Amino acid sequence: MxxxxxxxxxxxxxxxxxxxxYRAWRGPGRADRMMxxxxxxxxxxxxxxxxxxxxxxxxxxxxALVLAxxxxxxxxxxxxxxxxxxxxxxxxxxxxxx
Amino acid sequence: xxVVELITAALLAIGVFFYFAGTVGILRFPxxxxxxxxxxxxxxxxxxxxxxxxxxxxxxxxxxGKLALIWLLALFAAGMAAQxxxxxxxxxxxxx
Numbered sequence: 071m072x073x074x075x076x077x078x079x080x081x082x083x084x085x086x087x088x089x090x091x092y093r094a095w096r097g098p099g100r101a102d103r104m105m106x107x108x109x110x111x112x113x114x115x116x117x118x119x120x121x122x123x124x125x126x127x128x129x130x131x132x133x134a135l136v137l138a139x140x141x142x143x144x145x146x147x148x149x150x151x152x153x154x155x156x157x158x159x160x161x162x163x164x165x166x167x168x
Numbered sequence: 169x170x171v172v173e174l175i176t177a178a179l180l181a182i183g184v185f186f187y188f189a190g191t192v193g194i195l196r197f198p199x200x201x202x203x204x205x206x207x208x209x210x211x212x213x214x215x216x217x218x219x220x221x222x223x224x225x226x227x228x229x230x231x232x233g234k235l236a237l238i239w240l241l242a243l244f245a246a247g248m249a250a251q252x253x254x255x256x257x258x259x260x261x262x263x264x
Contacts, residue, residue, distance in 0.1 A: 072173055075177055076222075079184050083218075108253075112215060112242055120218060131235065139245070142248065146249070148253065149256045
């Protein structure tokens with residue numbers, strides 16, 4: 071009974087991630103599309119944890135770990151492309167981004 | 169349905185609710201920064217509830233520890249990413 075409950079929760083989280091794809095399509099700015107990519111990372115991690123619990127398979131937890139990590143690196147890569155010469159130092163207050 | 173299973177089911181419901189709150193927040197909020205706010209906060213709360221439910225379901229201490237580490241990593245990653253993306257979205261050349 072519990073396994074079906076976990077699978078149902080995984081389905082709901084997947085639907086919520088799918089809902090966020092609309093933002094990726096419509097998102098006016100590049101930051102909006104980046105956000106939906108980050109949501110896929112954290113939502114996907116949640117789905118992986120749920121499936122791991124449903125199937126009692128600890129190996130799937132590593133999938134969630136990797137997804138969380140990749141979402142972080144994706145956000146960093148996005149920020150690095152924003153500054154003009156790619157130096158990507160968001161702390162820089164100078165005009166040329168260094 | 170033992171007490172533990174009831175608690176797990178309730179935590180799952182809370183987790184799914186927060187994920188939907190995050191998605192609605194992303195779709196409905198007017199500008200970038202409020203969407204970032206919704207995304208980062210709601211998802212991590214949802215992930216916390218799911219992690220606790222999965223930990224209860226697994227019943228093993230080591231796996232619960234690993235789940236807690238996954239949640240901590242997601243927490244720090246989301247916090248850091250939200251700060252960076254928000255600062256990047258501030259700059260004028262982003263909106264070009």
